[in-house]
Amino acid sequence: MKLCMFVFYLSFTCFCAFSQYSHELSYIVGCFHDGTTEVIYDFDGDLALHVDFKEKTVVFTLPSFIHFDTSSYPNIYKNANKAKGICLIIQLDDKLVPESEAPEVKDPPESILYPAEEVLRGVENSLVCFVNHFYPPLANVTWTKNNRPVSEGVFTSAFIPNEDQTFHCFSTISFKPKQGDVYSCTVEHPALEAPKTRIWDVDLESQHDLALDLYCGVGLTVALLGVAIGTFLFVKGRYGH
Incomplete structure (x- = not known):
């Protein structure tokens, strides 16, 4: 090669x-x-x-x-x-x-899988499979949804050079979040002994719980701050300093 x-x-x-x-x-x-x-x-x-x-x-x-x-x-x-x-x-x-x-140089790719925006039930979104630091510029990215191959709504970029003479690319798939759906992107490359797969599952319930925890935490902080300020003003008014 x-x-x-x-x-x-x-x-x-x-x-x-x-x-x-x-x-x-x-x-x-x-x-x-x-x-x-x-x-x-x-x-x-x-x-x-x-x-x-x-x-x-x-x-x-x-x-x-x-x-x-x-x-x-x-x-x-x-x-x-x-x-x-x-x-x-x-x-x-x-x-x-x-x-x-010519030296047989091969660098295996690194890959991560993440949603492009905040995941909301029924709201159109995209998953991004970012593939980086690979050489030669030969990589194939494939997608599955619930263990079934998917090609519709998939876009894969050209190979883009990095400063260290390796390459990166990204592949995206459009989806509407539905509780329990499981997506995966698989990367094939000559430097890999076997294809590398990343998995991402839709878990709207845990995200809702996280949002609720954050809301409650902020509310509790504001309440405690109000109590502290009220106590300070009461003491100051009573003792005149």
């Missing part, structure tokens, strides 16, 4: 007139020895969009409430095609390290 790659990283820093914070937009091109090319835009560490060469389109991956001018898509795809051409030249260059001399 050919594992060597080249990554071109171009970063822009911009400052919004309506905000006190600056933002970083990164343009990343990955050239891989298997002939594939990855072109992505990273906005403040989050995947903004990536180019799907198979479908010949640009896939926008930031939340829908963030507006992006889609009229620039043709230019983005055109520039990505140019980058792909450069990758092909590099991949054919005789100066590349021969496959026999």
